[in-house]
Amino acid sequence: MTMQVGVGLLGAGTVGGALIHRLIFESEAVAAKTGLELVVKGVAVRDKDKDRGIDIPAHLLTDRPFEVVDNPDVGIVVEVMGGLDPAGELVKRALESGKAVVTANKELMAARGRELLEVAEAAGVSLLFEAAVGGGIPIIRPLSESLAGERITSVVGIVNGTTNYILTRMVEEGAPYEEVLAEAQRLGYAEADPVADVGGGDAASKAAILASLAFGTWVDGDRVFREGIEDLRLVDIDFARRLGYTPKLLAIAEDSEEGIAVRVHPALVPLDHPLASVRGATNAVFVSGPSIGELLFTGPGAGGEPTATALLGDVIMSARERLAGTQVRSRIRFASGCLRDPAGVTAKWFLRLTVADRPGVLARIAAVFGRHQVSIKSVWQEGRGDVATLLLVTHESPEQNLSASVAGLSALDVVSEVATVLRVHSDEP
Numbered sequence: 001m002t003m004q005v006g007v008g009l010l011g012a013g014t015v016g017g018a019l020i021h022r023l024i025f026e027s028e029a030v031a032a033k034t035g036l037e038l039v040v041k042g043v044a045v046r047d048k049d050k051d052r053g054i055d056i057p058a059h060l061l062t063d064r065p066f067e068v069v070d071n072p073d074v075g076i077v078v079e080v081m082g083g084l085d086p087a088g089e090l091v092k093r094a095l096e097s098g099k100a101v102v103t104a105n106k107e108l109m110a111a112r113g114r115e116l117l118e119v120a121e122a123a124g125v126s127l128l129f130e131a132a133v134g135g136g137i138p139i140i141r142p143l144s145e146s147l148a149g150e151r152i153t154s155v156v157g158i159v160n161g162t163t164n165y166i167l168t169r170m171v172e173e174g175a176p177y178e179e180v181l182a183e184a185q186r187l188g189y190a191e192a193d194p195v196a197d198v199g200g201g202d203a204a205s206k207a208a209i210l211a212s213l214a215f216g217t218w219v220d221g222d223r224v225f226r227e228g229i230e231d232l233r234l235v236d237i238d239f240a241r242r243l244g245y246t247p248k249l250l251a252i253a254e255d256s257e258e259g260i261a262v263r264v265h266p267a268l269v270p271l272d273h274p275l276a277s278v279r280g281a282t283n284a285v286f287v288s289g290p291s292i293g294e295l296l297f298t299g300p301g302a303g304g305e306p307t308a309t310a311l312l313g314d315v316i317m318s319a320r321e322r323l324a325g326t327q328v329r330s331r332i333r334f335a336s337g338c339l340r341d342p343a344g345v346t347a348k349w350f351l352r353l354t355v356a357d358r359p360g361v362l363a364r365i366a367a368v369f370g371r372h373q374v375s376i377k378s379v380w381q382e383g384r385g386d387v388a389t390l391l392l393v394t395h396e397s398p399e400q401n402l403s404a405s406v407a408g409l410s411a412l413d414v415v416s417e418v419a420t421v422l423r424v425h426s427d428e429p
């Protein structure tokens with residue numbers, strides 16, 4: 001016997017379209033596996049006449065999204081329209097009126113997740129967001145449920161497929177950033193406005209969500225330190241490779257005695273590190289804790305079909321809860337906590353300098369680092385006549401010490417340019 005649950009969708013784009021296709025045309029497979037008949041009761045879009053490549057019955061379509069939320073036949077609202085407004089108010093209204101909500105909207109969850117989860121709790125319904133991070137990779141439920149008993153110490157990964165695709169092509173083909181970005185936009189891998197991806201904002205939203213779930217302390221997306229990949233140049237990629245590194249845009253969340261630090265930035269990853277081999281649009285997330293050691297979650301981080309699988313899993317979970325009449329499975333509790341000042345967070349650093357090629361230069365440079373307690377791990381130099389390119393990798397040191405060193409180096413007459421400063425990610429001390 002199958003049990004019927006009404007589903008309303010807010011959005012029928014890349015992700016919503018893939019989900020609707022599964023709900024309408026593959027409903028038998030879902031019913032056979034779950035005993036649930038998930039019935040689409042309404043679909044909100046901006047333009048009802050747009051060709052979507054799928055046959056959505058006309059009577060289901062509306063350009064008034066509140067109609068879907070207020071439809072009494074809808075028990076589960078799937079928000080896949082994106083953005084903060086009107087998505088936030090629609091989700092809130094759905095929850096307040098006792099409907100379960102499933103969303104893929106990382107921007108909304110990072111900005112208003114805590115508030116909306118509280119609304120859900122007060123209403124006794126669930127707000128699920130597996131699809132908001134990692135596309136088709138199950139990472140939200142493992143963090144919030146399977147690993148609820150673990151004291152997670154860090155979550156580190158590649159969570160933005162667009163930037164990983166761009167970096168992969170820059171590294172493997174030696175193609176310049178602007179050229180790869182333009183092609184990614186042409187192929188639909190990057191948005192027409194790529195700022196959220198290349199500037200690190202999308203990854204920062206995901207890092208905030210992962211950190212909140214991992215550490216039980218709510219982290220607002222806009223408080224996550226972020227640097228994008230826009231300034232990465234082929235010359236640095238080439239030099240980094242000679243030293244045994246490749247660039248990745250990393251999301252890093254750490255919980256230590258000093259507090260919680262959450263950041264997104266490009267980092268040079270050793271070529272033998274597992275994250276170095278994560279290519280193209282694939283995502284990969286390491287979760288570490290004292291009892292589990294290290295877990296790796298990897299797979300397709302975006303795309304309509306993988307993301308629809310994550311959404312469908314949440315819809316099925318919500319439907320089961322509704323039919324069982326149970327209150328939401330596990331409750332996620334969040335403390336309020338302070339994030340560490342990024343200036344105090346330590347990293348290893350890679351620097352590329354243009355310096356005078358004469359005796360004594362290296363000693364003066366080393367003295368500047370020494371004055372600011374930054375210890376040099378390795379040095380590599382290539383002469384070019386009167387000047388030389390100097391590559392340095394430091395041991396762990398706080399950002400503020402590194403910044404002071406850079407200021408000191410820039411003031412030296414033998415240093416004509418501190419061309420590049422990048423963090424180095426490695427598990428070694």
Ligand SMILES: NC(=O)c1ccc[n+]([C@@H]2O[C@H](COP(=O)([O-])OP(=O)(O)OC[C@H]3O[C@@H](n4cnc5c(N)ncnc54)[C@H](OP(=O)(O)O)[C@@H]3O)[C@@H](O)[C@H]2O)c1
Binds near residue numbers: 044048050
């Ligand atoms: N694309 C991915 O691979 C991916 C992966 C994971 C998560 N997500 C998240 O999933 C969400 C949707 O992404 P997407 O790529 O599917 O976006 P999309 O292709 O742009 O689709 C958005 C849909 O929402 C509709 N819509 C937008 N604003 C609306 C409004 N005010 N009223 C009614 N309908 C509205 C659009 O209608 P029209 O079609 O008429 O314009 C469209 O159908 C976002 O939060 C995104 O971050 C996406």
